[in-house]
Amino acid sequence: MSRVAVLKGGRSLERQVSLRSGARVEDALGRLGHEVIPIDAGVDLIRRLREAAPDVAFIAMHGRDGEDGTVQELLEILAIPYTGSGVLACSRAMDKVLAKHLMIEAGIPTPEFFAFNQAAFRELGAAEALPAIEERLDFPIVVKPSSQGSALGIKFAPTADDVPAALVAAFSYDSRVLLERYVDGRDLAVGVLDGRPLPVVEAVPREDDFYDFEARYEIGRTDFVCPADLPEGVGERAQELALHTYTLLGCTAFARVDLMVDAGGELTVLETNVIPGLTETSLLPQAAEAAGIGFDELVRKILELAPAAARY
């Protein structure tokens, strides 16, 4: 039995999901016989961690702070072992631009893109490069903040006239944004647990609203199919790519890699979440379930791998 601090909530825009992930993890840890110390990460985080002196911290925070390496760094300083990936893997995965450059270098297919920060537009006249980018990427163009973990701020620009407003929206979430080639295809996600890929999940929007990205992530508007019904070899290839990406970024214990597959069966990797949702409806737990790993077992496994990422 260990004393486990469950870190959740925080000031991220994914606070709500994180609170649900955290609560579910707490229940599982309780059933596994651990002493659970729930902590909603706020200004008193360090003090509470010092007071609690846990054997290990289970990080159930999504997005900013939890997934970008900030909390991991703090736990390193306090010498508290923590679950999931280390600081470096978090930094690489959270920064979509960096992750995509690394993937291209490693030969992992990812949609073509261009990335800019606000200063490039303000001070270097980057706006004048937009027509060339638009020609290269073709419409619709996907515009997304570089470091936002969820679907927040992701916009589709069907025409050149829509690009500026989409950029303004994306810049609401991050000072750096990317314009990405749109892949017309199916959304796939592959969970990786302890270096082994889980069955492929497909997210199927219920309504056929092409441009409504939110529908893909909203409960009740999306069906998840696991294992996904894919053409011969595509599922295996998706798992290979996911594992390759997971290894490339240096992830530990678990992660979820999001991919697209187009009509021709071509796969591309969009991004990696180092702390994917752990709620009842989240993809990773569903994929684990499909692989015969129940939620308690999933939590047990993640906890067991905790010390692996720490660098102290």
Add this chain to the structure above:
Amino acid sequence: MKSSAMRDLMAVTARPEVISLAGGLPDTSTFPPDTFAAVTQRIAAESCAKALQYGPTEGLAETRECIAQVMAAEDMRVDPEDVLVTTGGQQVIDLVAKTLIDPGDVVLAEGPTYPGAVPVFSAYQAEVIQIEMDAQGMRVDLLEQTLDRLERRPKFIYTVPTFQNPGGMTMSLARRRRLVELAHERELLVLEDNPYGLLRYEGDALPPLYALDRGVFVMYLGTFSKILSPGIRLGWVAAPGPVLEKLNLGKQGADLCTSTLSQLMLQAYFERGNWRDYVGSLVDVYRRRRDTMLDALAEHFPPQAEWTRPSGGLFVWATLPDFIDTTDLLARALRDNVAFVPGEAAYLDGRGRSSMRLNFSASPEDAIREGIRRIGEVVTEQVQLYGTLTGEVEAPSGGKLLRMPPPAERERRARGS
């Protein structure tokens, strides 16, 4: 429909470091604690058993007398028999929807409409048609056109005619008269939601629809939340007899009766005879806060923004250039620890994406000033960024981005400040 993005964002607005202009809360901090103590003490001494007991579904007779007093303050005469006491005004919206709406039925509402009514209408699967508004409130001419066009009779028309939530505008007398006429001509029920009528900061009161109609087709929703306390959860509906019977049945199913304890507190409070003085003190506080917000908007919002200038109520409705999505803007504003309600919350059809609702009743003046300054800064930042992206420079005259400045801004300029 509220997007999931907005729900996620709104969850962050409750953090203590955030200046929230998002809520719709009255300020309860000035209510005298000794009055509260005297009221509760009296109940303990005189009617403890009654306070702890169930009460009649329609509410205690004495509560309905208090309600008649409040309605009289806005020149409405009501027979206490026509009143059903409810658990807050929100319950009235729910009961009316539950009683009258079958899935697919049409409800007409203002666009924008009260964000708290949106999930209720959605839950009962109403098809809501939102009628545009201008400075004079709901465009009753458009309402009439819509009625002509509709193949089925709507179940009811939902309106907040006075100091509208979220728009802040007040329906003109001519439109009030025409709306009531329409209701009579076409035998249509109207749900008049009037939480703010007594929170008037200037000008003369207009008659409520209920007074013009005399309770034939108008169901009147009142509440003690804004003139006494939202914590006691007391509201009411005054409605024509047959409708009231159905609502009464609905209420029995929902919660049997409204809290007896709350009703006794209300009675004891009203017996002290000075409830209007407290409303008067709230009006003074809120008027200053509204003025502070309007001044801050004029100072900090870019000229491309427009906003309403409410003569009462709790809200200002600001509209930004259409390239700004206020749900995304909220994410940016939250980084600067300030929050508002994105306009899409006030629509069921995805409109309102460039508007925002700003509340001035719940924050002290310095927080309002600072909150508006921060929002103004991020709006200005986005306007400039858009100008950079499109190659349109923000020009002081001409230019595609420039619109007529709102009245407050023109006044400020005229004063040369």
